[in-house]
Amino acid sequence: MTIEISLQVNGVSHKFAVSPTETLVDLLRRRLGLTGTNKDCGMGICGACTVMLDGLPVSSCILLASQADGAAVTTIEAIERDGRLSPVQEAFLRHGASQCGYCTPGFIITASALLAENPHPSRDEIVEALKGNLCRCTGYKRIVEAVESVARQGGPT
Ligand code: FES
Ligand code: FES
Structure with a gap:
């Protein structure tokens, strides 16, 4: 069937x-x-x-x-635009928020959805939004900092 x-x-x-x-x-x-x-x-x-x-x-x-x-x-695959990394992807690179990288696409999708709905989330709102994504490598601090940096810019995701 x-x-x-x-x-x-x-x-x-x-x-x-x-x-x-x-x-x-x-x-x-x-x-x-x-x-x-x-x-x-x-x-x-x-x-x-x-x-x-x-x-x-x-x-x-x-x-x-x-x-x-x-x-x-x-x-x-659709998060980058015209061959350029999105601001969230750039921030992950800049902050060293990815190590083995296995979790990274999921985090970037979740963070991008959050920032599209709320361009200036607080740290608590970021942590809350990301709670369904697990990472065995980074300890989360750099991931949250990366998303916070984009939130402070309030740029497109
Ligand atoms: S593979 Fe889907 S939540 Fe883990
Ligand atoms: S970077 Fe390895 S699981 Fe997150």
Whole structure:
């Protein structure tokens, strides 16, 4: 049994026939080759698979592709603009907020969604927004500082 769905992914419209159990992260990685979205826990705990669904960050490992029917999905591949890193990506580099990098796409998607909704979040608001993203390497301090630096600029995400 398959289900027909329509998805806009990074601005491009697609139609897929998906199985009832196919997750959004698997569709993105296997069918579209968008491997910047990582999959780790597969249980909605770590945030490595975070993408934006209609502008909001979601864990794509616990979202069925069929549940995303009709939505607009943004992955890390669409965060840079015209071949230039976004301000959040630049800030991660500047602050050394990425080490092994496995968690980084998820953090950048979550931070970008936060800053698009609230360009000047407080430190507490940043920490709250990022609480669903786990990092085994950095200790979080540099990640929060990177997002704070963009919040202080209030620039585009
Ligand atoms: S892989 Fe989706 S939350 Fe961990
Ligand atoms: S930089 Fe390695 S898990 Fe976050």
